[in-house]
Amino acid sequence: MFDAIVSNRFRVASIAARILTACVGGYAAAAALTTLLARALPIDRTEATSWGLLLSFPAYAALALWAFAAARPGRVAAIIWVSAAASAVALYLLGIRP
Amino acid sequence: MASIHGWFGLCTGWILFVMFATGTAAFFRYEISQWMMPEANVAPASRLQAAETAVRYLSRTAPHADSWTILLPDDRLPFTRVFAQAAPKPGQMRMMSHEDVVLDPVSGEAIPVRATRGGDFFYWAHFELQLPNLWGRWVAGLCAMALLGALVSGVITHKRLFSDFFTLRWSKGQRSWLDAHIVTSVLALPFHVVITYSGLVTLMTLYMPFAMSANYVQPTNFMERLYARAVIGPASGRAAPLPPLAPLFAQAAARWEGHAPGRVVIGRPGDEAATVTLARSDRELVTARIPLLRFTRDGRITGTDYPPGAGTSSAGVLRGIHMGRFANPVLRWMYIGLSIVGTAMVATGMLLWVVARRRPKSAPTRSQRLAERVNVAVIGGFPSGVAALFLANRLLPIEMPSRAAAELWMLAAAWASAAAVPFTVPAKRAWPTVWAAAAFLYAAVPIANALTTDRGLVASLAAGDWAFAGFDATMILIAACAATGARLTAKIGAKPAPQRRAARTRPEPAVDA
Numbered sequence: 356m357f358d359a360i361v362s363n364r365f366r367v368a369s370i371a372a373r374i375l376t377a378c379v380g381g382y383a384a385a386a387a388l389t390t391l392l393a394r395a396l397p398i399d400r401t402e403a404t405s406w407g408l409l410l411s412f413p414a415y416a417a418l419a420l421w422a423f424a425a426a427r428p429g430r431v432a433a434i435i436w437v438s439a440a441a442s443a444v445a446l447y448l449l450g451i452r453p
Numbered sequence: 454m455a456s457i458h459g460w461f462g463l464c465t466g467w468i469l470f471v472m473f474a475t476g477t478a479a480f481f482r483y484e485i486s487q488w489m490m491p492e493a494n495v496a497p498a499s500r501l502q503a504a505e506t507a508v509r510y511l512s513r514t515a516p517h518a519d520s521w522t523i524l525l526p527d528d529r530l531p532f533t534r535v536f537a538q539a540a541p542k543p544g545q546m547r548m549m550s551h552e553d554v555v556l557d558p559v560s561g562e563a564i565p566v567r568a569t570r571g572g573d574f575f576y577w578a579h580f581e582l583q584l585p586n587l588w589g590r591w592v593a594g595l596c597a598m599a600l601l602g603a604l605v606s607g608v609i610t611h612k613r614l615f616s617d618f619f620t621l622r623w624s625k626g627q628r629s630w631l632d633a634h635i636v637t638s639v640l641a642l643p644f645h646v647v648i649t650y651s652g653l654v655t656l657m658t659l660y661m662p663f664a665m666s667a668n669y670v671q672p673t674n675f676m677e678r679l680y681a682r683a684v685i686g687p688a689s690g691r692a693a694p695l696p697p698l699a700p701l702f703a704q705a706a707a708r709w710e711g712h713a714p715g716r717v718v719i720g721r722p723g724d725e726a727a728t729v730t731l732a733r734s735d736r737e738l739v740t741a742r743i744p745l746l747r748f749t750r751d752g753r754i755t756g757t758d759y760p761p762g763a764g765t766s767s768a769g770v771l772r773g774i775h776m777g778r779f780a781n782p783v784l785r786w787m788y789i790g791l792s793i794v795g796t797a798m799v800a801t802g803m804l805l806w807v808v809a810r811r812r813p814k815s816a817p818t819r820s821q822r823l824a825e826r827v828n829v830a831v832i833g834g835f836p837s838g839v840a841a842l843f844l845a846n847r848l849l850p851i852e853m854p855s856r857a858a859a860e861l862w863m864l865a866a867a868w869a870s871a872a873a874v875p876f877t878v879p880a881k882r883a884w885p886t887v888w889a890a891a892a893f894l895y896a897a898v899p900i901a902n903a904l905t906t907d908r909g910l911v912a913s914l915a916a917g918d919w920a921f922a923g924f925d926a927t928m929i930l931i932a933a934c935a936a937t938g939a940r941l942t943a944k945i946g947a948k949p950a951p952q953r954r955a956a957r958t959r960p961e962p963a964v965d966a
Contacts, residue, residue: 385661386661386663387663389661389664390661390663390664390667391667393664393667393668394664394667394668398762399762400668400669400675401675401678401679401759401761401762401764401765402762402763402764402765403664403668403764404664404665404667404668404669404675404679404764405679405762405764405765405767405768406764407661407664407667408654408657408658408661408664408665408768409654409657409764409767409768409771411657411660411661411664412598412601412650412653412654412657412660412661413650415598416598416601416602416605417605419602420457420602420605420606420609423457423606424457446667449667451666451667451668451669451670452667452668452669
């Protein structure tokens with residue numbers, strides 16, 4: 356009986372984790388990565404910002420679908436959350452474009 | 454992938470249906486506005502004359518406003534629309550007003566039109582969902598993002614894309630719904646992907662503002678370059694008369710192949726530091742990033758517009774593709790046809806979701822029943838609400854307070870009544886009832902038009918008034934489709950479930966008890 360409860364809870368938790376990684380983590384990673392791109396692209400400031408914005412949606416879709424579809428949720432979650440965090444840190448260190 | 458597609462679709466499908474339906478209607482925004490303001494039967498005037506008379510009106514009614522916006526008439530909307538605005542709060546962008554005053558372009562007088570949101574209701578509802586502040590835009594954005602994910606996952610799920618595209622199996626229950634969903638999705642797949650992505654791009658500064666904050670201390674600087682907004686400088690405090698518009702229009706025509714501007718924005722009217730910004734008509738170029746010409750009060754061109762590079766131009770073109778304002782009538786009808794296919798894609802997806810989960814031997818679960826009922830309430834109910842909006846436009850007393858809001862309340866009331874049907878009548882009768890109600894309401898619209906105005910279908914056909922005639926004809930067409938739907942769903946409900954071969958085990962469409 357406990358096996359059923361534990362495995363059910365485990366399944367719900369793992370689905371919830373996937374949803375969180377895909378929807379929230381995907382948004383964070385897509386936003387952070389494309390913002391980093393916009394910040395770092397050595398082209399005109401306005402154009403770099405436009406490109407960063409334009410690419411953010413395909414990036415989000417790709418990351419979210421990958422998070423749902425990947426066989427190993429732990430690996431995907433790690434990659435998505437770490438890249439989001441790393442990009443955010445990099446952006447903080449870079450500061451606003453002078 | 455298939456279950457992601459299904460869940461994305463289920464969570465957002467009902468809202469997406471409303472977004473597609475209002476978006477389809479928004480392609481006809483100006484014609485609907487014409488129909489909903491039948492008093493505004495005006496003679497055509499040149500855009501310069503319309504601008505000059507509008508300035509006279511605004512000088513009288515809003516002499517101390519921070520800015521005047523004059524939307525000049527064109528062949529789709531023959532009257533002038535104006536609104537005056539106060540200065541936006543610091544750091545905020547000037548937003549387009551939801552309400553404007555309708556002026557006769559010849560005389561500059563306000564036409565006593567009935568208070569109504571007109572076709573603009575569909576435009577705003579499409580991405581604001583009638584919610585306050587920015588909440589509607591966020592909900593719409595989430596649904597659009599989910600749709601983008603659903604489109605990609607749908608293509609991945611559907612590996613046999615092209616062979617199955619030519620498969621249409623009628624009267625086979627779930628298989629038929631699946632085929633209908635696939636056909637509507639694949640038939641217009643490029644449209645669906647582009648319209649979804651371009652819709653997100655249209656509001657991208659809201660959904661992903663971070664790149665702006667990383668590159669700009671003041672993000673509005675970027676938005677002014679992205680959108681080519683009229684920049685209104687600080688007031689000098691000294692009064693001065695307004696500049697004449699004719700020489701400014703002439704300068705614009707010299708640059709814009711003889712075309713007159715589509716919009717005039719006057720900043721700080723009556724002040725010495727007044728600026729006049731002429732915007733090119735959005736009918737002439739695909740890009741929504743419309744070229745501007747800014748003039749000082751003495752008619753000098755001031756401040757060169759930022760020449761957009763590839764990124765900013767692409768964003769402008771995508772926005773323009775989404776709104777389709779550049780489209781000539783043939784192309785606009787294609788847009789609408791594809792948009793209807795998109796609406797059908799969402800609707801068949803929602804119907805498929807319910808049908809696919811029916812099990813032949815067991816009764817539907819409570820959540821399956823709820824999903825089916827909400828399907829009826831939204832897919833069958835919202836169209837009835839829109840018909841009620843048009844009926845209210847004709848039938849509500851002209852001189853009633855808050856009339857524009859009252860029309861929307863009629864839409865809500867009709868939708869709520871239709872939504873109550875699947876929860877109160879037996880399941881077999883739910884669909885036929887809502888479709889029959891929709892047919893009745895839509896058929897009543899041209900009748901109400903003919904009885905309460907002098908611009909009924911016969912009169913408008915005789916006068917060559919294609920906006921009015923087309924609107925009434927479309928109402929009749931929708932009524933006919935709804936009536937057909939009522940008949941078909943009544944017949945299907947009465948038939949026993951079709952026999953399936955036992956070789957493939959798939960759930961049969963059970964007749965809901």
